Amino acid sequence: MMAGKGADAEERKPVLELRQVNTHYGLVAVLRDVDMAIYPGEMVCLLGGNASGKSTTLKTILGYVTPSSGEVVFDGEVISGKSTTEIVRRGVSMVPENRRLFGDMTVEENLLLGAYTRTDKAAVEQDRQMVLDTFPVVGERLKQKAGTLSGGQQQMVAMGRALMANPKVLLMDEPSMGLAPILVDQVFEIIKTIRSLGRTVFVVEQNANMALSIADRGYVIQTGRVVLADTAANLLANPMMREAYLGEL
Amino acid sequence: MPAPLARAWKPALIAGIVVVYVSAVGLIEQFAEVYAIGTQVSLARVLLLLPLFLAGWVATRTTVERGERKVLAMPQAALSGAVTGLVGGAMVSIVLLAVDAIDPDTIGEVLIAVSTKLLGIVSFDQSLGTGIVLWLVLGAVVGALGGVVRALSPGARRVVLAGPLTIGVLAILQRVVSTAIKELGFRPDFLYDSKTSGLTWAGGIAAAVIVTLAVVGRDVLRSRPEAAAAPAARPAAASTGLGGFTTRQLVQGAVAIIAVLALPWVIGTALSGTVGTVMIFILLGLGLNIVVGFAGLLDLGYVAFFAFGAYATALLTGAQVNTTDGAGDPAFSLGLNFYVAIPIVVLLAAGVGLLVGSPVLRLRGDYLAIVTLGLGEVVSTLVTSKWAEGLVGGPQGMRDITGGDIGPTDFQNNPRHFYYLALVFVLLALYTSWRLQYSRVGRAWNAMREDEQVADAMGISTTRYKLLAFATGGAIGSLGGALLAIQLGSLTPRSFDVNVSILALAVVILGGLGSLRGVMVGSLALVGLPGFLREFEEFRPLALGAVIIAIMLLRPQGILPNVRVTEDIADEDRDQDAWARAAAGQPATETSAVEPA
Numbered sequence: 007m008m009a010g011k012g013a014d015a016e017e018r019k020p021v022l023e024l025r026q027v028n029t030h031y032g033l034v035a036v037l038r039d040v041d042m043a044i045y046p047g048e049m050v051c052l053l054g055g056n057a058s059g060k061s062t063t064l065k066t067i068l069g070y071v072t073p074s075s076g077e078v079v080f081d082g083e084v085i086s087g088k089s090t091t092e093i094v095r096r097g098v099s100m101v102p103e104n105r106r107l108f109g110d111m112t113v114e115e116n117l118l119l120g121a122y123t124r125t126d127k128a129a130v131e132q133d134r135q136m137v138l139d140t141f142p143v144v145g146e147r148l149k150q151k152a153g154t155l156s157g158g159q160q161q162m163v164a165m166g167r168a169l170m171a172n173p174k175v176l177l178m179d180e181p182s183m184g185l186a187p188i189l190v191d192q193v194f195e196i197i198k199t200i201r202s203l204g205r206t207v208f209v210v211e212q213n214a215n216m217a218l219s220i221a222d223r224g225y226v227i228q229t230g231r232v233v234l235a236d237t238a239a240n241l242l243a244n245p246m247m248r249e250a251y252l253g254e255l
Numbered sequence: 256m257p258a259p260l261a262r263a264w265k266p267a268l269i270a271g272i273v274v275v276y277v278s279a280v281g282l283i284e285q286f287a288e289v290y291a292i293g294t295q296v297s298l299a300r301v302l303l304l305l306p307l308f309l310a311g312w313v314a315t316r317t318t319v320e321r322g323e324r325k326v327l328a329m330p331q332a333a334l335s336g337a338v339t340g341l342v343g344g345a346m347v348s349i350v351l352l353a354v355d356a357i358d359p360d361t362i363g364e365v366l367i368a369v370s371t372k373l374l375g376i377v378s379f380d381q382s383l384g385t386g387i388v389l390w391l392v393l394g395a396v397v398g399a400l401g402g403v404v405r406a407l408s409p410g411a412r413r414v415v416l417a418g419p420l421t422i423g424v425l426a427i428l429q430r431v432v433s434t435a436i437k438e439l440g441f442r443p444d445f446l447y448d449s450k451t452s453g454l455t456w457a458g459g460i461a462a463a464v465i466v467t468l469a470v471v472g473r474d475v476l477r478s479r480p481e482a483a484a485a486p487a488a489r490p491a492a493a494s495t496g497l498g499g500f501t502t503r504q505l506v507q508g509a510v511a512i513i514a515v516l517a518l519p520w521v522i523g524t525a526l527s528g529t530v531g532t533v534m535i536f537i538l539l540g541l542g543l544n545i546v547v548g549f550a551g552l553l554d555l556g557y558v559a560f561f562a563f564g565a566y567a568t569a570l571l572t573g574a575q576v577n578t579t580d581g582a583g584d585p586a587f588s589l590g591l592n593f594y595v596a597i598p599i600v601v602l603l604a605a606g607v608g609l610l611v612g613s614p615v616l617r618l619r620g621d622y623l624a625i626v627t628l629g630l631g632e633v634v635s636t637l638v639t640s641k642w643a644e645g646l647v648g649g650p651q652g653m654r655d656i657t658g659g660d661i662g663p664t665d666f667q668n669n670p671r672h673f674y675y676l677a678l679v680f681v682l683l684a685l686y687t688s689w690r691l692q693y694s695r696v697g698r699a700w701n702a703m704r705e706d707e708q709v710a711d712a713m714g715i716s717t718t719r720y721k722l723l724a725f726a727t728g729g730a731i732g733s734l735g736g737a738l739l740a741i742q743l744g745s746l747t748p749r750s751f752d753v754n755v756s757i758l759a760l761a762v763v764i765l766g767g768l769g770s771l772r773g774v775m776v777g778s779l780a781l782v783g784l785p786g787f788l789r790e791f792e793e794f795r796p797l798a799l800g801a802v803i804i805a806i807m808l809l810r811p812q813g814i815l816p817n818v819r820v821t822e823d824i825a826d827e828d829r830d831q832d833a834w835a836r837a838a839a840g841q842p843a844t845e846t847s848a849v850e851p852a
């Protein structure tokens with residue numbers, strides 16, 4: 007799960023796979039023949055410009071929208087077409103775009119809601135402890151209303167909440183969005199920490215440089231099509247990438 | 256603009272509008288001869304001046320300027336309050352002059368409550384000129400009082416307000432209190448003037464002094480060291496354990512229980528009836544609170560469950576339908592005992608909840624409201640229709656409904672007995688609501704209300720929880736209907752029109768969405784008050800409208816909001832944070848995007 011990356015991972019079975027997925031909103035095609043695979047313990051990022059279909063990819067995985075063709079396979083079983091509740095229950099959890107905490111509830115309640123589908127009280131308590139150890143700031147504010155936290159603190163709670171589900175795959179939608187530059191660094195530190203816990207992470211980012219610097223592999227998507235799929239190192243070196251996404255000429 | 260004026264104009268404007276409003280709708284004239292104390296202070300006059308007091312109070316709030324909390328010193332507070340009161344008084348004066356210039360009776364052709372007589376009342380029964388001078392002077396004085404009271408320390412404020420509040424409550428509850436005194440075998444003459452029905456000066460002042468002394472005494476006892484931290488610990492709100500009550504809590508609990516049990520014997524038969532009706536609306540409020548307050552589903556057709564509970568009880572216990580020539584057996588009826596029928600009614604109502612709930616599951620907000628409004632109307636129309644005559648009597652309704660009596664009780668004819676029956680139902684519903692609120696289910700509802708999509712992502716099956724809300728809410732509402740059937744012994748479809756839905760919703764919103772105590776307070780205010788204070792009765796719809804608008808504007812969380820124990824800092828401090836951030840040049844987007852509504 008650390009070095010070796012791609013080669014090592016490819017021998018195993020992917021934990022999450024998109025096979026020729028097409029997703030429509032009404033008549034508008036947003037994802038076109040998308041193929042992706044994420045292997046256990048990997049950290050994969052999904053890059054792309056505005057409205058390229060990044061969030062839609064995550065929504066398709068989580069069952070907010072059902073693909074019009076193709077399938078999403080999780081843990082060896084087709085999950086496309088199943089309800090979000092069912093998909094979450096099987097072990098996918100998401101840190102939504104803009105954090106979207108339950109603002110009127112306390113930080114503690116937010117964390118507990120993350121573990122809503124779990125019945126194993128002792129294990130939940132263990133994970134709670136793990137989250138509090140990972141984010142000490144969260145522990146200091148358990149009784150505070152989540153809506154009153156600062157943006158950076160909210161991001162930590164959002165991640166903690168997603169971790170409380172003890173997911174097999176953790177989806178993140180633009181965790182650095184709307185944060186001041188120092189906080190962006192902090193968020194990527196957190197993602198690194200989560201990664202070092204051995205989690206499988208699939209993260210959508212606009213901040214390509216940062217994302218590639220911590221990911222194993224990356225996909226690049228343009229108007230709903232996967233246009234590049236490679237290891238992070240190769241993507242960072244790719245001239246096309248450098249021009250289009252990494253802000254260099 | 257000078258500082259006091261800058262703060263004053265808005266509250267003053269609102270106060271002026273309120274004064275003109277309560278006058279124009281006839282409330283003032285109605286209360287002109289209802290005396291609070293002596294013959295000088297009528298409720299009308301209190302009602303006229305109270306808005307200015309509150310305006311002075313509001314204008315004197317602490318503000319945050321340039322990162323510093325500005326607490327007004329006493330002279331400034333008095334000044335700011337006085338200016339506010341003065342501006343408010345001036346506004347009323349301008350309206351008075353305008354009305355006088357146009358001729359009140361001409362205006363009266365459009366606004367029927369406006370008349371020369373009303374103009375006189377609003378001018379404090381003086382000539383217009385004197386009236387205006389009085390408005391300016393009294394406005395300034397009352398506003399200044401508001402400001403001064405606001406600037407006092409919380410402890411001092413309690414002491415100062417205790418007396419006037421006592422007089423206010425005693426005046427409003429004159430019927431209740433004087434009946435209670437009579438029931439206890441005394442004559443209420445020392446407290447209430449038998450001619451004016453208002454408080455006597457001697458009685459009122461004595462009562463005010465006693466209560467003030469009691470408050471002072473309590474504060475002195477509390478001010479011992481360990482009690483200093485008391486404000487932080489909300490009384491009993493959070494204690495959930497069975498044991499571990501302090502002696503104090505036990506004593507308070509015992510007093511409360513005795514008060515609740517003794518109530519009907521203290522307030523007399525007639526008012527017990529009113530309280531019975533209040534309790535029926537508490538049930539409706541508690542049920543609707545689950546749907547709207549907990550789960551966030553705006554249901555405007557809640558009357559359907561009320562009607563269902565009432566008619567189902569009637570049919571299951573074997574009532575008669577009214578026909579043009581007397582009474583007849585309905586098309587379907589069972590002769591069940593009331594207590595056997597009740598669980599069946601509740602279960603069936605839960606089923607109806609699922610039925611109503613499933614077609615509207617995908618609807619949100621406004622659409623849900625409109626569709627449920629329609630469904631409610633369908634139910635009202637159905638029970639009124641000719642088609643349903645054979646089953647529920649159609650427009651004629653039903654009669655001979657069981658009294659549900661056990662042994663010597665007489666629920667239908669003795670409101671005191673009915674009170675206890677209703678009490679049992681209310682306690683059941685309260686306990687259910689309370690358990691639900693702090694359970695897993697309650698948390699899921701909460702999450703769903705705040706953000707349905709994210710709730711889904713937590714693995715909460717929002718479809719199931721919506722249905723569950725409709726089912727439990729419906730079940731509790733049907734209990735209210737069953738009680739109504741017992742209380743009246745007969746039913747007419749007129750009792751089940753859209754007004755019930757609206758009143759129930761008002762009860763929930765007034766008290767604070769999601770708050771159980773709020774439902775009780777809301778019911779007492781909207782259903783009980785008109786019973787206690789007859790003059791209020793015909794103004795209920797108007798008051799409802801005004802109260803709801805005011806609440807939505809000023810206090811969207813209700814009178815007694817569902818207090819969740821959190822440790823976030825007060826709004827004022829947050830303003831300060833926002834200011835500090837802005838000053839440091841950081842973007843405000845970071846928090847503004849997530850500020851709770």
Ligand SMILES: Nc1ncnc2c1ncn2[C@@H]1O[C@H](COP(=O)(O)OP(=O)(O)OP(=O)(O)O)[C@@H](O)[C@H]1O
Pocket residue numbers: 031036054055056057058059060061062063212
């Ligand atoms: N519910 C919806 N109904 C219709 N169109 C939608 C819906 N959601 C998204 N779209 C459209 O699908 C396209 C892709 O949207 P998506 O949210 O996936 O973009 P994104 O890559 O996440 O963009 P961003 O970086 O701005 O978040 C956009 O053109 C958007 O307008």
Ligand SMILES: [Mg+2]
Pocket residue numbers: 060061062103179
């Ligand atoms: Mg997006």
